[in-house]
Amino acid sequence: MMMNRRGGDAMAVNGDVGARYMIEQLEKPTPYSEADCIQAAVVNVIRHCAGGDPSYRCGGCTELWNSIDSSPKYKFITERLTIAEAKQGGLLIGDLPCIYDEATGKCAHIGYYMGGIGGYEVIHSSQTRQWVAATQLKNGFTHILRHRLIRGVSPSAVNDTIDKDESEMIDMSALYQGTVCTDEGGHLNLRLKPSTAGRVLDELENGSSVGVLEETNASWLKVSAGGRTGYVFRRYIQKKAGSAESTDDAENTQTGFGVFIPCNTKETADAVASCFANAVVCKRGADD
Numbered sequence: 001m002m003m004n005r006r007g008g009d010a011m012a013v014n015g016d017v018g019a020r021y022m023i024e025q026l027e028k029p030t031p032y033s034e035a036d037c038i039q040a041a042v043v044n045v046i047r048h049c050a051g052g053d054p055s056y057r058c059g060g061c062t063e064l065w066n067s068i069d070s071s072p073k074y075k076f077i078t079e080r081l082t083i084a085e086a087k088q089g090g091l092l093i094g095d096l097p098c099i100y101d102e103a104t105g106k107c108a109h110i111g112y113y114m115g116g117i118g119g120y121e122v123i124h125s126s127q128t129r130q131w132v133a134a135t136q137l138k139n140g141f142t143h144i145l146r147h148r149l150i151r152g153v154s155p156s157a158v159n160d161t162i163d164k165d166e167s168e169m170i171d172m173s174a175l176y177q178g179t180v181c182t183d184e185g186g187h188l189n190l191r192l193k194p195s196t197a198g199r200v201l202d203e204l205e206n207g208s209s210v211g212v213l214e215e216t217n218a219s220w221l222k223v224s225a226g227g228r229t230g231y232v233f234r235r236y237i238q239k240k241a242g243s244a245e246s247t248d249d250a251e252n253t254q255t256g257f258g259v260f261i262p263c264n265t266k267e268t269a270d271a272v273a274s275c276f277a278n279a280v281v282c283k284r285g286a287d288d
Contacts, residue, residue: 013052015094015115015153018045022112022123022132029199030132032125038064040125040132041096041112046149053149061098061107065145079146083137086144091115092152097122097141110145111135115155119226120202134202136187174211174224178237182206190230194220201230210237 025040035044038061046052058064058076068077086095093115099108111124122141126133146152180188185206191198194216204210204225213229214222221234 011051011053012149012151013045013049013094014151015092016117016158017049017051018112018150019093019114019117019120019123021045021049022114023118023120025125025132026120026123026134026201028132030125032127032130032132035125035132036127037061037110037125041110041123042147042150045112046147051151056149061110062105064110064147065098065100065107076148077145078148079144081144081146083141083144090154091144092146093117093155093158094147094150094152096145096147096150097124097137098143098145099140100143107143109140111141113137113144115153115158117155117158119228129200131199133200136203139203174213175215176212177240178210178212178221178223179240180204180206180208180210180232180236181238182236188232188236190223190225190228190232192230194222194231198231201228202226204232209240212237212239 022041022045025035025044030040038058042064043056043058046056047054064077065080067075068080069075081089083097091113093113095113096110097113098110100106101108109124111122113122114120120134121136122139123132123134125131126135182188187203187205189200190202190204192201193199202225208225210223210225210232212221212223215234216222216231219234220231221237223230223232223237
């Protein structure tokens, strides 16, 4: 048995604190060779976050899964739930999504449930990608584990939890708004660089909205999605109908800048607009 602990049962990392540490590992970035799934989502969080145990060790996902049947000292898992059961009772930030094979009795993979913090659902260390990366519960996870040394926190109690509709908010700095349209309804990788070798920052849902910030080249677009910026394949982004877009005519290629001017009356808006050849004026607080 390779698990131990130091201190009393009062020790525990708050789930939101652990979530922010997971973001640090993602943004570092942390390679899989440095931290595999159990190391990134469980061991590192408990060792390095306030309230945790610097001496904590774990032999692997299956050992952690089975610890629910161990003696009190080594009983680190307090609950094992199916994804459906956990959703019914309410998922908590700090829950540990895992992939369990009923046939073999082995737990093959584990991640950290973010509950929307930073715009992420799950962060895990991916052997496929070879990095700590973002993912979603639907991508193969079967169960939720609850760890005695990670105190689950309700997403509604965390101030910076991302609202479900935030991905639909308009990025005013974007050239135009687009929609993810993949071939078979799958996700679209948001990458750090405009290359298939670029690290995957997130997986964008088919049908989700993005703000196109830059038409990088014939194959790639720089976009903003869910509070993050990265690159996606151009052919999977469909421009939204009625979305403003830059043009190549002489007037719009002149050196210049945009001005956003809130005005309280239509008369003021008209007066301001008359002073600027290319002004976009927003009338606020008055009827048309």
